[in-house]
Each structure stands twice: as structure tokens, then as C-alpha cells.
Amino acid sequence: MAKVRSKKCKVCEQEFIPRNRFQKACSIECAIKLSRKNAQEEHDRAEKKKLKERKVKLKSRAEWLREAQEIFNKFIRLRDKNEPCISCGRYHQGQWHAGHYRSVGACPELRFCELNVWKQCSPCNNHKSGNAIEYRINLVKRIGAEKVEWLERHDHEPKKYTVEECKEIIKYYKAKVKELEV
Secondary structure, eight states, X not given: OOOOOOEEOXXXXXXXXOSSTTOOOSSHHHHHHHHHHHHHHHHHHHXXXXXXXXXXXXXXXXXXXXXXXXXXXXXHHHHTTTSOOXXXXXXXXXXXXXXXXXXXXXXXXXXXXXXXXXXXXXXXXXXXXXXXXXXXXXXXXXXXXXXXXXXXXXXXXXXXXXXXXXXXXXXXXHHHHHHHHX
């Protein structure tokens, strides 16, 4: 016959000998209190889930686009983590950005094009407005003149991302970020 070990009551924290291995409370009163506490926690979880679902439904297209841009930028920084700044070629300890060769304002259809976005240091991206001349020189070295000329063309199909497309972009790049973080 197996020796029964004592347990600590989940409510009053007193030691007790359980009648079976599933018993968590020392008495009926404590069991009732534990049951009410568990029911309240379950109710709170359900309410929190409903609130989260409502918030997601209320999100605007702009908020979805911003979220997609954040995860895409994170992917770019991880993809290029061992590379220097695309513009100045320096490695440093400062902040890194996902710098667009063709800006989102000038060419929104290339916003999520991986050939158009590379790791760039904050001084080049912010203070030198992208340091475009050096960016182009180094971009030609990385992807070739033909692809850079394709980026520079003005015949790209205009793109206005829908909420569903933003969700797909988020899902896709979250998976890629997860691969790179391992």
C-alpha cells in the first residue's frame, strides 16, 4: 500500500492528508472557496478575451499597417544583423533602423519589398535623410544594378494595403522573425 503524503490546502495553507490525489482543499468550506475563486478567474479570463477581441475589431487600417511595418522592420534588422549600415558601411553600437531606399511616401507599393529595405544606422537614416547617394552605391554592390534600376522605375503598380493583407504580412513576418531569433 502506497504511503499517502500530506498536502497544503490551496485556500488556508494548512497541512492535510488528502482522500485522493486530486483533492486540493482540506475541508468542504475551503473547497467551496477554491471553487468560487476558480470560477471568478475563469470569468475574468473570458472577459479579458472578449475585450481583446473587441479591441482587434476596432483597430483601424492605419493601426494594422503600422503593426505590419513594425514586424517587417524587426525582420530587416534581424536579417541584416551581421551587416554594416547600407549607407556608410560602419558598424557601431547605436540604434539601427530598417531604411527604405525608395521611401514609403514616395513609393508606398515598395513599403514591404525586401530589396528596398536594408539595415541602416540612425545618423544616416535620420540626420542625412537616408544618405541616398551612398545607399545607392552600396545597394548596387549588394543586389546589382538591374534590381536597383527596377526599384527606381516609376511604373510599379500602386498598392493600398487592406486590413486582411496587413494581417497576412504580420503573420508571414512573425514567422520569419521567429526563425531568425532561434
